Amino acid sequence: MKRGIAGSLESNDALITVKESDKLEITIKSVVYDFFHKQIEKTIRDTLSELGIDKISVVCEDKGALDFTVRARLITAVKRMEASK
Amino acid sequence: MRRSLLFIPGNNPAMLRNSDVFESDAVIYDLEDAVSVTEKDAARELVSGFLNCAGALPMEVIVRINGLDTEYFSADLEAVVSDKIDSVMLPKASAAYLAELDFLLTEQEKKKGLKKRINVVPIVELASSVLQIDEIVKCPRVNGVLLGAEDLSGDIEVMRTKKGNEILYPRMKLAYACAAYKIDAIDTPFTDVNDGAGLEEDCRFVANLGFNAKAAIHPNQVPVINSIFVPAQKSIEWALRVQEAARQASLKGLGVFSLDGKMVDKPVILRAENIIKKARKYNLI
Numbered sequence: 001m002k003r004g005i006a007g008s009l010e011s012n013d014a015l016i017t018v019k020e021s022d023k024l025e026i027t028i029k030s031v032v033y034d035f036f037h038k039q040i041e042k043t044i045r046d047t048l049s050e051l052g053i054d055k056i057s058v059v060c061e062d063k064g065a066l067d068f069t070v071r072a073r074l075i076t077a078v079k080r081m082e083a084s085k
Numbered sequence: 086m087r088r089s090l091l092f093i094p095g096n097n098p099a100m101l102r103n104s105d106v107f108e109s110d111a112v113i114y115d116l117e118d119a120v121s122v123t124e125k126d127a128a129r130e131l132v133s134g135f136l137n138c139a140g141a142l143p144m145e146v147i148v149r150i151n152g153l154d155t156e157y158f159s160a161d162l163e164a165v166v167s168d169k170i171d172s173v174m175l176p177k178a179s180a181a182y183l184a185e186l187d188f189l190l191t192e193q194e195k196k197k198g199l200k201k202r203i204n205v206v207p208i209v210e211l212a213s214s215v216l217q218i219d220e221i222v223k224c225p226r227v228n229g230v231l232l233g234a235e236d237l238s239g240d241i242e243v244m245r246t247k248k249g250n251e252i253l254y255p256r257m258k259l260a261y262a263c264a265a266y267k268i269d270a271i272d273t274p275f276t277d278v279n280d281g282a283g284l285e286e287d288c289r290f291v292a293n294l295g296f297n298a299k300a301a302i303h304p305n306q307v308p309v310i311n312s313i314f315v316p317a318q319k320s321i322e323w324a325l326r327v328q329e330a331a332r333q334a335s336l337k338g339l340g341v342f343s344l345d346g347k348m349v350d351k352p353v354i355l356r357a358e359n360i361i362k363k364a365r366k367y368n369l370i
Contacts, residue, residue, distance in 0.1 A: 068135050079130075
């Protein structure tokens with residue numbers, strides 16, 4: 001199965017792993033889960049929508065990343081997954 | 086007119102989000118040497134995303150893209166050119182590369198409908214570039230030139246030293262060329278971030294050669310640089326006295342006059358005016 005990884009587990013960053021899937025699966029692990037998991041999930045869903053992707057597995061390990069970081073790491077991970085095909 | 090330009094690694098979200106608090110006159114979001122070859126794509130996406138969501142930043146925004154001779158150049162340029170940046174920094178610059186960059190920037194500006202014209206800050210870091218400085222400073226969009234001593238010393242196969250004798254010739258050449266075209270002469274970073282006294286000495290040395298700015302690789306270097314690339318209080322007081330004396334002399338129809346026993350004529354008055362202009366810019370008077 002093809003996959004792409006981008007980001008890091010450094011503070012203010014997020015490590016995002018994406019895999020091909022026949023459905024949309026989003027898993028979020030965050031140091032600020034209680035406060036921000038809905039916002040992180042929205043950023044992931046919005047970004048996937050912009051990319052025209054509705055079936056994919058996304059695992060986001062968040063270390064306090066702002067929206068622009070989650071979005072950028074997700075886009076990079078998806079591009080890396082596609083490039084690995 | 087810049088004093089300090091702070092490099093921010095392009096793949097570091099924490100540094101990007103805090104880049105407006107370090108009080109440098111410019112930030113340089115770096116997609117080149119601060120980013121490993123395996124992370125070029127990630128850094129490009131991150132810097133582009135940061136710029137798109139950032140509000141108006143209180144300092145000049147420069148992006149150091151990868152050189153024209155690399156596979157990353159085109160994607161870098163496409164990703165970062167927007168109204169959110171002021172300048173592009175070009176590594177390993179030559180007059181030919183700068184002409185090509187000007188053409189490509191014009192294309193990008195038209196395609197994206199930019200409201201501004203992007204400036205260019207070339208890095209002189211090859212022996213061949215040193216020999217072309219006279220041409221580089223005349224290239225379109227160039228409003229400052231950075232000396233890149235680390236790559237340059239590698240190119241001429243000499244060891245870098247804190248004293249910097251090995252880069253005296255390019256420093257002097259660059260300072261004169263930039264002065265001739267009234268653009269910023271930007272000195273190479275001081276790489277020992279724990280040697281504040283050494284940084285201060287280096288700044289004073291190059292300021293006396295004619296440089297008006299220096300790049301920084303750590304936020305703790307910015308206050309030192311900012312404090313040195315401005316007129317000293319003594320110079321400001323002298324300039325204000327010259328200005329007042331010139332005003333009095335003008336009322337008497339005198340083009341040349343004496344102040345403190347020394348002749349003051351047009352070049353001295355212009356120097357005083359430049360000091361006052363710079364002091365006002367940085368709120369020193």
